[in-house]
Amino acid sequence: MANPTVVTAEPNRQELFITREFNAPRELVFKAFTTPEILLQFYAPFGIKMKFNYADFQNGGSYSWTHSDGADKIYCTFKGVIHEIVAPERMIQTAEMEDLPKGGQVCLEIFTFEELSNNKTKLIIQDVFRSIEDRDEMVQSGFESGVVAIFEQLDELLIEGKIR
Amino acid sequence: MANPTVVTAEPNRQELFITREFNAPRELVFKAFTTPEILLQFYAPFGIKMKFNYADFQNGGSYSWTHSDGADKIYCTFKGVIHEIVAPERMIQTAEMEDLPKGGQVCLEIFTFEELSNNKTKLIIQDVFRSIEDRDEMVQSGFESGVVAIFEQLDELLIEGKIR
Numbered sequence: 001m002a003n004p005t006v007v008t009a010e011p012n013r014q015e016l017f018i019t020r021e022f023n024a025p026r027e028l029v030f031k032a033f034t035t036p037e038i039l040l041q042f043y044a045p046f047g048i049k050m051k052f053n054y055a056d057f058q059n060g061g062s063y064s065w066t067h068s069d070g071a072d073k074i075y076c077t078f079k080g081v082i083h084e085i086v087a088p089e090r091m092i093q094t095a096e097m098e099d100l101p102k103g104g105q106v107c108l109e110i111f112t113f114e115e116l117s118n119n120k121t122k123l124i125i126q127d128v129f130r131s132i133e134d135r136d137e138m139v140q141s142g143f144e145s146g147v148v149a150i151f152e153q154l155d156e157l158l159i160e161g162k163i164r
Numbered sequence: 165m166a167n168p169t170v171v172t173a174e175p176n177r178q179e180l181f182i183t184r185e186f187n188a189p190r191e192l193v194f195k196a197f198t199t200p201e202i203l204l205q206f207y208a209p210f211g212i213k214m215k216f217n218y219a220d221f222q223n224g225g226s227y228s229w230t231h232s233d234g235a236d237k238i239y240c241t242f243k244g245v246i247h248e249i250v251a252p253e254r255m256i257q258t259a260e261m262e263d264l265p266k267g268g269q270v271c272l273e274i275f276t277f278e279e280l281s282n283n284k285t286k287l288i289i290q291d292v293f294r295s296i297e298d299r300d301e302m303v304q305s306g307f308e309s310g311v312v313a314i315f316e317q318l319d320e321l322l323i324e325g326k327i328r
Binding site: 083112130 | 176224245250254258274276292
């Protein structure tokens with residue numbers, strides 16, 4: 001059975017936390033979340049296709065990716081900048097869904113990779129929003145099932161030894 | 165008398181707002197906060213010297229600046245990335261003070277420039293922190309007097325017609 005994904009969103013706060021353990025060393029989990037070629041293999045759930053419009057995962061870099069059906073139907077495009085990557089423990093980026101009616105709905109996203117015993121890794125994602133409303137909208141969007149799915153896809157890549 | 169600077173920091177929130185009107189058109193106020201050569205002329209209070217280590221104020225750009233006494237004494241260095249610039253209404257960036265004991269204490273900073281009547285402009289800065297503690301630390305640091313001073317320095321530049 002897959003490790004549980006825990007989403008914590010306290011009432012009246014503009015942040016949420018996603019916590020998930022992986023049965024793999026920190027270097028590999030860190031690599032998975034900071035390497036475009038690997039992200040393409042797991043960061044879209046439910047058969048959705050992902051492509052990067054640009055991807056420069058380094059300090060001061062930026063990225064943009066699109067989820068689609070692989071043909072004409074685009075589900076969403078996200079863009080952001082990379083504030084800091086401290087390998088293998090932390091990545092700080094911004095993330096904003098494009099083409100929303102109200103511009104500027106950006107989120108600050110901090111990935112922390114903690115080394116556990118037995119070669120396991122705890123990933124903690126902190127998402128900080130511009131408002132409680134933005135945070136609540138995200139919680140109510142049902143994003144959690146997608147996150148659970150992509151983490152399980154990453155489990156598969158790790159088990160199959162596809163991340164080295 | 166200078167226009168008032170209003171800092172709003174509600175209890176138990178991880179954000180603060182700084183609001184200030186300028187008696188100048190929005191294009192000029194926007195330009196002042198997004199142009200390194202102009203920032204150097206007002207963005208350090210109390211005779212402190214400012215220099216940019218790098219400055220690329222555009223979408224996906226990044227910056228780093230240092231406040232010092234102009235000789236050996238460095239007061240602080242800040243770095244960040246530019247998530248988005250939408251001229252003349254918005255700039256979204258990250259900001260982090262370097263060399264703190266705990267890394268990753270980043271802040272998400274949104275500058276909104278609102279056009280008022282009579283060629284005036286309202287600047288609203290929203291600072292979103294990773295925790296209530298980080299926010300409270302900033303409030304208690306006495307940053308407000310510095311902010312009031314730099315806004316008055318910007319008033320001077322605008323009155324003297326030095327920003328066109």
